[in-house]
Amino acid sequence: MKVKIGSSKLVKPFYEGNPPLTTNYMPLSVFDKVTYDQHVAVIYAYRPPTPPNAMIELGLRKALAVYREWAGRLGKDSSGEPIILLNDEGVRFVEASVDRALDETVTFRPSASLLSLHPNLEGVVELVQVQVTRFSCSSMVVGFTAHHLVADGHATSNFLVAWGKASRGLQIIPVPFHDRTIFSPRNPPKFNFEHRGVEYIAKNFKKVYPLIDNSVEDIVAHKVHYNAEFLSKLKARASAMNGTNKPFSTFESLVAHLWRAITKARGLNGLETTQVRVSVDGRARLNPRVPNEYFGNLVLWAFAKAKVDDLLREPLPYAAKLLHEAVMNVNDKYFKSFIDFANHKVRQEDLVPNAVADTKESILWPNLEVDSWLRFPFYDLDFGGGGPYIFMPSFSPTEGMIFLLPSFVGDGSIDVFVPLFRENSTTFKQICYSLD
Numbered sequence: 001m002k003v004k005i006g007s008s009k010l011v012k013p014f015y016e017g018n019p020p021l022t023t024n025y026m027p028l029s030v031f032d033k034v035t036y037d038q039h040v041a042v043i044y045a046y047r048p049p050t051p052p053n054a055m056i057e058l059g060l061r062k063a064l065a066v067y068r069e070w071a072g073r074l075g076k077d078s079s080g081e082p083i084i085l086l087n088d089e090g091v092r093f094v095e096a097s098v099d100r101a102l103d104e105t106v107t108f109r110p111s112a113s114l115l116s117l118h119p120n121l122e123g124v125v126e127l128v129q130v131q132v133t134r135f136s137c138s139s140m141v142v143g144f145t146a147h148h149l150v151a152d153g154h155a156t157s158n159f160l161v162a163w164g165k166a167s168r169g170l171q172i173i174p175v176p177f178h179d180r181t182i183f184s185p186r187n188p189p190k191f192n193f194e195h196r197g198v199e200y201i202a203k204n205f206k207k208v209y210p211l212i213d214n215s216v217e218d219i220v221a222h223k224v225h226y227n228a229e230f231l232s233k234l235k236a237r238a239s240a241m242n243g244t245n246k247p248f249s250t251f252e253s254l255v256a257h258l259w260r261a262i263t264k265a266r267g268l269n270g271l272e273t274t275q276v277r278v279s280v281d282g283r284a285r286l287n288p289r290v291p292n293e294y295f296g297n298l299v300l301w302a303f304a305k306a307k308v309d310d311l312l313r314e315p316l317p318y319a320a321k322l323l324h325e326a327v328m329n330v331n332d333k334y335f336k337s338f339i340d341f342a343n344h345k346v347r348q349e350d351l352v353p354n355a356v357a358d359t360k361e362s363i364l365w366p367n368l369e370v371d372s373w374l375r376f377p378f379y380d381l382d383f384g385g386g387g388p389y390i391f392m393p394s395f396s397p398t399e400g401m402i403f404l405l406p407s408f409v410g411d412g413s414i415d416v417f418v419p420l421f422r423e424n425s426t427t428f429k430q431i432c433y434s435l436d
Helices: 053-066 112-117 153-167 228-238 250-266 308-313 316-328 332-344 354-359 422-431
Strands: 004-011 025-027 039-046 073-076 082-085 091-098 128-135 140-147 200-202 219-226 273-281 299-307 351-353 368-372 390-393 401-406 414-421
Touching: 004 053, 053 091, 053 128, 053 153, 219 228, 219 422, 228 250, 228 316, 250 273, 250 308, 250 316, 250 368, 250 401, 250 414, 250 422, 273 308, 273 316, 299 308, 299 316, 299 332, 308 316, 351 354, 390 401, 390 414, 414 422
Parallel strands: 091 128, 273 368, 368 401
Antiparallel strands: 004 091, 025 082, 039 140, 039 390, 073 082, 128 140, 200 351, 219 414, 273 299, 401 414
């Protein structure tokens, strides 16, 4: 696929009245500091008719006036603490074209060809980048990259919906909640849970990686579609021996199924321990609740662990229960314990975020990480010609990093992106629909 770049420029917020000062800054919260220090890219595809680039650009500028953080830059305050400089320097806006029809050119399967549909993720000072690529059939692809230190998936999806509204000439409602200083530690602090080795590690800690023959070049990403009927059967099977009247969620049931299938496909040693890392949104967990419109990061992680022999020998409800309990344990008490620990112990003990080490990790074997985008309104990004018919993450070959997305069909089905080593992926394809 030959992508021709027509223009690349910085676009700045468009303010209706007097612009705010550009000397202000916003300190990062403890949740921002502990997340991934990198850009994340997503891809949208639209059928014609599509609005002109000028309308999309103006909508972006208007949305940036409400979500100023994206137009700023990362920096440090006088104490060396990380901040977002609210200097309105702008975001990258790239216009591109392909002299072929979209359906002839892009398969929307996880592959390196997707990387040409958004700007490069490395060495970028802008906190958001947009690439609008036009095809000869009048279809349009929008590649969007955003720095994770600024906002999590929940907050970013709210921004994307606002961008669509602004492009259509609508008012941005609801407005974001910007105050990142609301996470104050308790007095006295209470460290009810262990956070060393979970969210934080010692600065000189050396991770031990598994000795495996495969390399990053052997990783392939497979997209698997689970329809609503299969998911219903899976949920019933996972909840069959629950012991309570409340069934496990579709998410818990599906991740339990994937954990077992991938563990089997990897051919792990029965005595090994395997774990699944799941993101937990704190907006509804903290008491009092944090508004859904909170703009920033507010995620911690749950870890479900099992011996390989136990995971594969026991039926599906065993794995579903482990996941359910791990997620439920990341509750209000856990979040508040983390806030206290992050404010009192991290600098004292010279600790660094575990995610910093994980960012450099491209092989998660024998573990998994699950990024669920099932509840985010990504499909609501409508620039004026209707919603997208494709939404997906860009190509990110991290072995064991799984993405769950609602299918664009809108019938309750789910698309799962599963990057594994080639030989394991072949086995996974054979068993991913098996309910045995």
